Amino acid sequence: MFSLIINGERHKVDAAPDTPLLWVLRDLLGLTAVRYGCGQGLCGACSILVGSEPVRACQLPVSEVGGRRVVTLTGQDDAVSTQLRAAWIELDVPQCGYCQSGQLISAGALLRRNPKPSDADIDAAMSGNLCRCGTYQRIRAAIHLAARRLRGAS
Structure with missing residues (x-):
């Protein structure tokens, strides 16, 4: 037990x-x-x-x-997860959606420790998450968008 x-x-x-x-x-x-x-x-x-x-x-x-x-x-309900989900939707990140829960978990962990990640930071943090649909550019763009919004920049 x-x-x-x-x-x-x-x-x-x-x-x-x-x-x-x-x-x-x-x-x-x-x-x-x-x-x-x-x-x-x-x-x-x-x-x-x-x-x-x-x-x-x-x-x-x-x-x-x-x-x-x-x-x-489903247990994430902070500002980071809210902004990531909004950016994911706004930029049409998911296609089949199967990998998205893992993608969002890794993206959230990145933004909580690094509020202004570079492309290289994002690529390193997300390297263990595969997307069969190949939406990597949109994933990166959504992480940048969420990061800007969290810092108060549009």
Whole structure:
């Protein structure tokens, strides 16, 4: 039995220690915004925040979460996530949308630690998130737009 803090709520889950957190979130807690992509930590679709860092939920055993806070896309409700979602919509970032929860998690983590990222900063922070539709230029533009708005510049 594990006690987890997910999106600000405490949950007790009965899972084997080596169960990937992805399956705990999706199957045991019904948090389906966390997507299964490759199952090998290569695509970023299953990205969540553990503390303030993006982590691949498919590679993190539930036993390693400990008392750290876990946040999924649906648990983000701050100014950064609000501005990112608005920019995503305004610039028509998603096509199929499958990777977007992981993209938004990584983009949010970047903007929380670097409010004025360069193209190189964005490329480095987003390099672990694959988009089958190839909307990388729009992703970068949306991150810049959200960053400008968060700094008070239009």
